[in-house]
Structure formats: structure tokens, C-alpha cells
Amino acid sequence: MGMIKKLVKRRWQRWIGRRIPRADVQVFSQKNIFILPTGAGVVYGVLLLIMLITGINYQNSLIYLLTFVLGALFVGAMHQTHRNLSGLTLSMVRAGEGVAGDDVPFSLRLSAGKDAGLAMRLSVEDSELDSVHVSSGQSRDVVLPIPSAHRGYLRPDRIRIETRFPFGLLKAWSWLRPASAGIAYPRPLAAPEVLSQVDDGSEAKSEAKVAGQDNADLRPWREGDMSQRVMWKRFARSGQMVVADWEGEQGSPHWLDFNSFPGTDTELRLSYLAWLVSDRVQKGARFGLNLPGDVIDPDTGPVHGKRCLRALAVWGEKPPREQDTLAFGTRKAVDDIEQEAAV
């Protein structure tokens, strides 16, 4: 039973994947809009049947007429509900960033075509945004909170957009399958008072080449490189994406170091570091971040803090590939994996 269910589910998902390719922009048309009666719509159909029988039995023309009017209205409503969604463009403006376990706000843009899109409901798993209206030819930006499960990349498999307008008898829906992923920072945990005087960490020392800004290692951009490390100025000049690999100086009190918490679990360390970063930013202190394989030079300010948090969030994580059919980093994704493991 479970096997069949899983098989069907996988088939279904593959089919959806073909219909709705992963992209940050989705234009809805009859190719990718699904439409079905709601529960109320089904009851409505039964009611019409009962009315028809009443009309036949009492030979009452007006009941016939009423039944036909309401029946035709249902078909009209189907058209209307479909049109409400079709022509609409849903695009991901910015995949959000937030703290793991919280809802991460994703910015989405709805642009209506010729017809207005009324009473749209956007939802991801158990988070939803109700009653979004876009007049025809207009755009509207909304923020949809997406529940995250753990730190790292966060990408819902599908963002559902649904409308039941005008009568709630039919629902038309489709999905945006975003290509870009948001980021969930490690959940900050108050770190034990350790100053990152890392003179005892021998392996760290041997690994860390003390290197100044001058002899930064320049290399071409590779998949997976943080965009912050691209030398954008150089890119603007030459059009070539060059990445600077710096190894910052270590051991100073300005450095927040991955290795400062020996014997601690990796995730815990990252949580401590996240807390420390926020703490430093709040105090306005100047600090750098030293992660194995990723070093961020000391700096101050919230922008720098964000950058550090991002580095913490994705450290050791692979960005989701485009073809991945499953959700990534959302609560449901985690549940699914656990279920799979249980089976």
C-alpha cells in the first residue's frame, strides 16, 4: 500500500515537474492551471440535481428555469475562476533569509495580465497568504512566510496559488516551483564566553596560511562560490568573474572562529557563532569570521553581519539543484525525509 502510494506520488510529482518547470517566473495559462469543484461545488451539483427532480415531479417550469440558470452559472463560474488565474504571472522577487525554525519571508510579485486576479491565496505547506488582489495590468508585491526546518538553503518545492473567486464553488490552482533558494541562518544560541584566541589549535594553525589582503588568492568563479566574494569591480571592468580567496589573520579578538568551541557539535558551533555575530553587530564591534574553507575579513555594520550569517547558514551545504523535485529545508521536507526513513 505504502509502496503504491509512494509510486503514485512520485509519478504525480514527475508529471507536475514536467508541466511546471522549475523557474522563478511562472505565467499561468491553461497548460498549467488545474481546476476542480470545491466541496461546496459538489454539494451545489447535488442540489441542482435535487432541484431538477423537484421540477420534473411537480412539472414546474420555473424550477426548471432556476436549475438551468444556476447550472449555466456554474459553467460560467468555471470560466471566470479559470480566467481569474490565467494570464497571471507569479515571480519570485527575492528568496528570503531568516532564522532557522522561523518563517522566512519570501518576496513574490503577482502581475495580472488582461484580467484582474482577485482573491488569490498563496500558500506553502501550512503557511498561507489570503485574499491577494491584483487589478488588471497591475503588479503587486507580497511577502509569503515560508517555514524553515533547519539552517541552510531553503527552497519550497512548490508555492501554491489558488483562487476560488467568485463563488467559491470551484477552485483553480497552480504552482510556482522556484529555482532560487532562500537561506535560513543557524538559530542563535548564547555562546559560552570563549574568546577566539586560537593559539592552541594546532591543526587550525597549520591549515591557516596567514595571509594579508595583498596576497589574496585570485581564481575564476566556480559553482558554489559566494557571490560576495566575487570581485565585482573587476567584473564591471572586464566582465570576468573573479573570486578572491583570502585567508584572514587569525587569533585576534576580532575573529569569531569555528574552532573556538572544541568538542562541540558542528550545528551548535554555528549557532554560537550566529549569536556572536548578532552580538557583535549590535555592539558595533569590528569582527571577522573564520570558517574552515571560508574566511570573512573583519569589518563592521549590519551588511557585514548579514554576510557572516549567510556564510554560517550555508557552510557545508550544497545549494539545491534545479532538478531536485522535493522541497528543500522546509518543515514538510524534513518530515517527508523522516517518513521515508521510517518506511
Add this chain to the structure above:
Amino acid sequence: MSGMASFLKARNAADSPPVDSIPGAALLWLIGSFALLLLPQWNRLPWWLIAACVVLAGWRWLAQTGRVRLPGRWLRTGIMLVLTGVYVGTVQGRFTVDTAASFFVLAVGLKWLETRSARDFYVLFFILVYLSAVNFLFQQDIFWALLAFGAIGCLLIGLQILNAPDLPDSMKSGWKRLGLLLVKTLPVVVLLFLFFPRMAPLWSVPLVSGEARSGISDSMRPGDISNLAQSSARAFRATFGGPAPAYRDRYWRGLILDHLDGETWRQRDAEPFQRPGRVAVDGGIGPLASNQYDVLMEPTDQRWAFSLEHSIAVSDNVFDAGEDLFRFRRPADSAVRYRLAAEPGRVQASQELSPAMRQRNLQLPEGSNPRARALASELADAYSPIGVVNELMTRFREQEYFYTLRPPAMPRDGIDALLFDEKRGFCAHYAGAATFVFRAAGIPARVVIGYQGGDAGAGDEYLIVRQYDAHAWVEVWLDDRGWLRVDPTAAIAPSRIEFGLREAMAEEGSFLENNLTSPQRYADFAMLQWASLQLDRINYHWQRWVVGYQGQSQMDLMSRLPGGIGLRELGYITAGLVGFALLVAGLVSAFAMRRGTRQDGFRRVVSSWYRLCEQVGVPVRSGETPGVLADRMAQARPAIADTVRIFARTVNSHYYGSPPAKQADQDAQRLKRLLKTMKRQLRRDQQPVSRTSQHD
């Protein structure tokens, strides 16, 4: 007591989730629709039920505004039990469609207190839709029908608000959307209405109503018909194939009362019992022959049909019941149309009156009205039967008899009092008295009741016969001439027979004196009369063509279309229609989509550029600007470097400049040309586009 109250309150608090999950405006439309749907039933429902509905709906509205709370479970159950108890007490075990309908209303009323969620809202929506269908069982006038459709409209507006509560200007746009929807679906509705096969009832349900209808009944006491004279309700309408008979000849026979029981005239043989069932409501199809006439009768819940003298049945929903009377096969519980033909030359079936019939029509109760009997024997001694009749009519004509709607009470020996003392009465008094005298004189006689008269409707299309045209007259048997109509009213108040009750009562001023709301009362206001008749005409055609469009009418219409369409073909047509409508809806939306994408031809050109990029081996990365992509493409294929850069610039300026629509079209055209050039350049580049790397 206070403990009880606080307990109730606590339960309330626990039981009642906030009621704000339904938008107030939506609720208001729902309540409005409920009110509209109660209107047609106002005189059918018990007063307490209407009051209860008002209170319950009002309660729900006050709860919405936050002024009161909705009752908790206990209070709600209490209210339900009380109202159901009152209902059971009221109906006293009678089960008719009427009581079922009022139970339905009660259920709707109670549901108001439980309407908390959107789901409840839908439940009420469904119930109210069905309530409007139930209303159609009782009221089929065009005005009530429009009202019911208006109520349905309100419901649908309510649904729209429920589904988009914060939409600005929701009412106006809601009506507009609904109107457009209705207009677009109208052709399908009309075709379905015409072609949906009108099947016979699946099972037979009588529509027996507990309420007494106004109209003539099968017994007559002297004062009876004058009650009807206060009502201007329509009894029936008649359409003639040829010219309508003169006013004085418009005697619509309904019943023969041949048995005097004390003061009351009855039928000697009660109407035979008939299984209840539905009356066939449409009879008579095709154009009327010159001697035929159609009668569209209002429901009477009785089996008798009204006919002019010497008629024969044409439509098969009436049959000849003997004595020149016609009957339906089932009680007329809805408006019925039937067709008869006048055959004045037809001789009566038997010119012989059987001894049993003679005896029956000479029956009189023992020992009442001695003076009338004395008068009868005096006349019988002096004259032949026809002479007796003429003499009595002369007496009515020449002596001071008055035709009045305000007769005095004549409690003892009423016929004597009428003939010799008071000399004031209405048609029922005189018809009864005359029959008594004829019988006492040995002439077989009987009372006939029905209607006399009928005024032209708007445009002279048909006659309207109203309840105040109800009339009673006499028929006597003369051996050489058969049954002969004798109308004492014609002798006493000829204007009643020539022009109708209004003229006859002009002096007395009693015409419809108790009926202030009847438009017929205000004959002096020409506008009012005109409007009333126009409304009646609209209603007539509504009844005739929409409400009365049933099996026979449908078959008649279909027989005029080519192709011999039967019930089975109608079924096919209906199925085809539904499929066709769905197909058209699909095609229209597909077409609209295509137009939509054509208008956005821009996007299409850009995506075909993307395809071209893929073909030449430059993968499109998401999030890349057109400029960057163009650069990469230029690097890969220097031959098209310039073209592709111009292309990218155009795309950029289009995206960031948000140009007007016309400009956008030009841009798209330009891009198309550029794309063509690019392809040409690529071909000329001697490096054929690799077909193997092509994937889309």
C-alpha cells in the same frame, strides 16, 4: 437563578467562537435574500413563524455587530425545541406540501443561530436556493419569479463578498460580474429550457395545500357569493379563437347544485373521490379554431372547470362530466390551461328527462317557506310551465326587488322573507328563491353556479374573469326545449348581466368596498387601470409561455421544427447542448489566452531568442540580464555580435522603460526582425546550427 445565568454565560463563552469569520456585508446579503424569499409566503406561513424568522435573523445580525452573543448550545437547543413544539402544535399532524414548506422555513430560521463559519454560510446558501425553488411551487407570477431570481442574485453577491471580503466596491463589481455571467450564459439557458425533455413525473406527489382558496365552492348558502364579490382576484382568463361572445352571454358554468338542504344548496351526488395526483397543467396546442377557446385557470384545488354553454372538450386534460359540465382528472393545484370548443348547434344528448332526474330536480325540504309554496301553486294553477317562468321573472322585474351586496339578515324562512318582505338580495338569494318556486310549482329546476361576465384584458387579447364575477342562476326543464337558462338577476338588475357588477353596484357604492388594495376598485383612475391591465398581460404571457411550457407545449413547438423531434431526441439535444456549451467556454478561454500571449508577443520573441541561445550552445542562466547573455553569445558567435547586442538593448529598454502598448508592439516587431537577421547571419557563418544540441 443568577447561578444559572452565569452558567449559561460561561457555556456561551466556551461554545461561541467569534462570529467574525463571516464578513458582515455577506451576511447582510444573505439576510436580505431570506427576507425576499419569505415575502411570497407571507400569507401562507403562520404569523409566529414569520416573527420567529425575523427575530432569529435579527439576532444573528446583532451578534455580527457585536451587540449580543449568539446563544450557546443549551439555549439553542431550547429555542429549537420550543419552536418545533409550536410548529407541531400548529400543523396538528396534517402533512401537506404547505406544512412541509413551513417546516423548511423553520429550519432556515433556526440555522441563523448556527451560522458561524464559511461552511455554515454555504449551508444557508444551499437551503435558501432550495427555498426559492419551493416558492415556485406556490407562486408562479412573473413578479414573484423576478423576486425569487432577485433573491438568488443577492445570495450570489453574498458569496462573492464571502470569497473576497476586502475587495473594494464589491457590490457594484459583484452585480456587474453576475450580470455579465448571466448574459453570457443566457443562450444556453434559453436553449436548455426549450429543449430539455419535459418528462412525466417520476413519482406522483400531490401538491395539496391546506389553505382554503377563494373561489366558488360546491355548496351555496344565500349569502355566499356576495363574499366573493369583495375579491378582485383572478379566477381565470379566456382567449377566443373567434370573437368573444357578448357580455350578457358570458355564462361560465361550473357546478350544478340540485339539492336543497335547509337553506343550503348542494350537489346531490358528491364529486366522486379521485386519487390525488398532479393535474395535467397544459392542454390545447396550436392555434385556436374560430369556435374554440382557451381557459387559463388559477389553481382552485378542485376538479371543476368552467365552460360556456354547449361546449365540447378539445384538450385531453378535461373531460365532459355530463350535464354540459367539465372536470379535470385531478384537482387543479396549479394554474391549468385547457381548451374547449363552443358548439351552439349541438342538441342535448337526451331530450327526455328520466323520472329519477325529474324527481331529483323537484326535491324540496319539508315544510318551509309556506308563502313561496302558495305563490308557486297559484302560478302553477294559472299558467303553463313556461308561463310560470315568465310570470315570476315579470314579478322580479316589475316589483320593487333590489340587487344589493348589503342584504338584510333573513334568518327564518329566508325565501319567504326575500320574496315578500325584504325584497333585497344578491344573485345567490334570487337564484335559490326562484329555483324553490319553480320546484314548488312542479317544474324541474336547479341552481347553476359559476361566473358571469369577464372584462377585456390589455389589447383585447383575452377576457379576465375575476372572483367578483361569481354568479348563480337557474336552469329549468321545459319538456319541449330541454334545460333552459333563467337568470332572476337579469330581471332585477339588468346592468349586472350587461356590464358587470361594477355598474350594478354603482348606485349603492358597494363594489369592492372592503377591498381597498384592489386596482379594480379605482376605475376612475385610468392610468391605474391601464397599468393593472398591462401587468396582467405580461403575467398572462408569462403564464402561457414560460410557466405553462410543459410536455404538450414542448411537443407542439418541436412538431413545428423540422426533423420529427421526440422525447428521446430532446434528450440527445440537451446532452449535446451541455457539451457544446462547455466546449464553447473552453474555446473562448483558449482564444482569450492566445490573444493574451499575442499581446505579449514581446515575451514570445524573447523566449525564442533564448531557444536560439541554447541551440548555439550558450545556456541561459536564470537571473542573467539580457546584456550579459548577449555578451556571452557574442563571444561564442562573433558573427552575430552586433545584432545580438542591439537585440539585448531593445529588450532592456523595453523592460525598464515600460513603454505604451503601441510602442510595445513596434518593439516586438523590431525584435522579430532582429532575430531573423541573427538566424540569417548564423547560417551565413558557415557553421550550421548544430541540430543535435537542440533541446527544448
